[in-house]
Amino acid sequence: MKYLLTLSFILLFVPVSSASYCHQEECFNDKAEFVIVDQQMVSIYYNSLFEIGENWFIIIWLEGTVDNDISLLFDFGSENSKSLVIGKGSSNYTDSLSFSGSTFNSEMFNAELNVSFSGQNNTGIMKSDSIVLEIDINKKPAEDMFYLWGGMSVFWFAIGAYVLYLSAKLSDLSKKVKN
Amino acid sequence: MKYVRELVGGLSFVLILGTLYFGLIHVGPAKFFTAPNAQKLFYLHLPSGIVTYLAFMMVVGGSSFYLYNKSIYADTLAKCSAELGLVFGFMSLASGTFWMKAEWGGDIVSRFLTDMRLATTLAMWLLYVAYVVYRRQPETINVKKNAAILGLSGMLMIPLSYFSSRFLRSHHPVIVGTEDQGSLDPSLRLGIYMGLLGFFLLYYFLFKIRVKIEELDRNLLEKRMEDV
Numbered sequence: 001m002k003y004l005l006t007l008s009f010i011l012l013f014v015p016v017s018s019a020s021y022c023h024q025e026e027c028f029n030d031k032a033e034f035v036i037v038d039q040q041m042v043s044i045y046y047n048s049l050f051e052i053g054e055n056w057f058i059i060i061w062l063e064g065t066v067d068n069d070i071s072l073l074f075d076f077g078s079e080n081s082k083s084l085v086i087g088k089g090s091s092n093y094t095d096s097l098s099f100s101g102s103t104f105n106s107e108m109f110n111a112e113l114n115v116s117f118s119g120q121n122n123t124g125i126m127k128s129d130s131i132v133l134e135i136d137i138n139k140k141p142a143e144d145m146f147y148l149w150g151g152m153s154v155f156w157f158a159i160g161a162y163v164l165y166l167s168a169k170l171s172d173l174s175k176k177v178k179n
Numbered sequence: 180m181k182y183v184r185e186l187v188g189g190l191s192f193v194l195i196l197g198t199l200y201f202g203l204i205h206v207g208p209a210k211f212f213t214a215p216n217a218q219k220l221f222y223l224h225l226p227s228g229i230v231t232y233l234a235f236m237m238v239v240g241g242s243s244f245y246l247y248n249k250s251i252y253a254d255t256l257a258k259c260s261a262e263l264g265l266v267f268g269f270m271s272l273a274s275g276t277f278w279m280k281a282e283w284g285g286d287i288v289s290r291f292l293t294d295m296r297l298a299t300t301l302a303m304w305l306l307y308v309a310y311v312v313y314r315r316q317p318e319t320i321n322v323k324k325n326a327a328i329l330g331l332s333g334m335l336m337i338p339l340s341y342f343s344s345r346f347l348r349s350h351h352p353v354i355v356g357t358e359d360q361g362s363l364d365p366s367l368r369l370g371i372y373m374g375l376l377g378f379f380l381l382y383y384f385l386f387k388i389r390v391k392i393e394e395l396d397r398n399l400l401e402k403r404m405e406d407v
Contacts, residue, residue, distance in 0.1 A: 142216050143281075144213075144214035144215070144282075145216050145217075146281075147214065147217040147220075147277045147278065147280055148216045148217045148219055148220060151217070151220040151223075151224075151273065151274040151276075151278060152220070154270075154273040154274070154277070155227075155270045155273060155274050158266060158269050158270050158273065159270065159381075163385070166385065166389060169392050170388060170391065170392050173392060173396060176399055177398065177399055177402075
């Protein structure tokens with residue numbers, strides 16, 4: 001029973017752990033900072049390379065305390081956007097969001113991610129602003145290309161080797177017949 | 180007429196290049212396949228497979244003629260075709276294995292053991308490996324006769340391999356003579372027909388060279404015998 005439980009535990013958690021992503025700040029190559037409504041600093045950690053087929057993450061880090069709800073919108077355009085609300089009273093707050101790997105289906109250089117925020121400051125005045133992050137969309141080569149070129153290579157090596165064999169044998173016999 | 184063989188060789192090269200163009204570039208990524216890129220191997224896999232059957236059928240034909248009337252040409256035809264059948268068979272088996280691994284996944288060895296099309300085709304190929312190895316010894320009448328009997332066993336192995344995907348347990352698709360053949364996209368069909376013609380001509384080109392080698396070898400042997 002003990003072994004059965006251990007096995008069940010492993011089977012239950014191994015797939016989850018193998019599909020985990022690193023959410024630590026050091027796992028992100030790029031960082032952008034901007035100031036929101038009451039001079040609070042927001043840092044965004046991200047990778048400027050979006051790999052098609054892999055989830056793409058952003059970590060948001062807020063320094064200070066917000067007195068009202070702040071809405072953050074991350075928009076790639078073409079209805080590819082995600083939003084996040086930093087709740088009233090949040091202090092030294094951190095959160096993350098992700099875009100699915102199927103957000104894009106073709107490569108693109110300098111795709112613009114528009115990051116905008118809006119919210120009231122402590123005097124009740126509505127404030128909003130935005131920054132633009134440039135992201136490169138990359139498409140990894142298909143895995144079955146290995147098999148295509150593997151099959152092609154073996155194919156042409158086989159015929160090439162046979163033609164060389166025939167050619168060597170023919171020239172050898174021709175020389176012997178002449179002699 | 181002097182350069183017919185070279186002309187056929189050149190034409191087969193052009194046609195196979197055309198097939199590669201159609202397969203790799205013109206038709207684009209294949210739809211409805213798990214491995215749309217590896218599917219391109221089909222344009223080489225199918226023609227080389229058909230030419231393999233043709234070559235082994237020539238062995239059967241040549242062997243039966245040899246047993247019937249002791250024709251030296253029939254024996255030469257069988258011997259040369261068997262060697263070419265091994266080359267084209269290897270190309271078909273190798274390209275099929277790569278494609279299978281990408282499309283179906285799983286273990287290659289167990290696929291060859293459990294899929295009847297793969298198992299019978301490999302068995303047919305190994306039979307002719309045995310035939311070619313057997314013929315590497317000095318050619319006496321007995322060796323030729325035994326080789327012809329071995330070559331004739333293809334009468335059983337060739338149809339068994341060809342029809343195995345229709346009547347036995349197999350994942351291998353069947354196209355020729357089915358509704359799928361009629362529903363093939365015209366550009367895809369053009370690529371396959373071009374490949375088939377290119378490989379037939381390549382077979383003819385290599386066959387003529389191989390027969391010439393065999394004739395030179397025989398002449399040389401006869402000359403030595405006369406000298407002795």
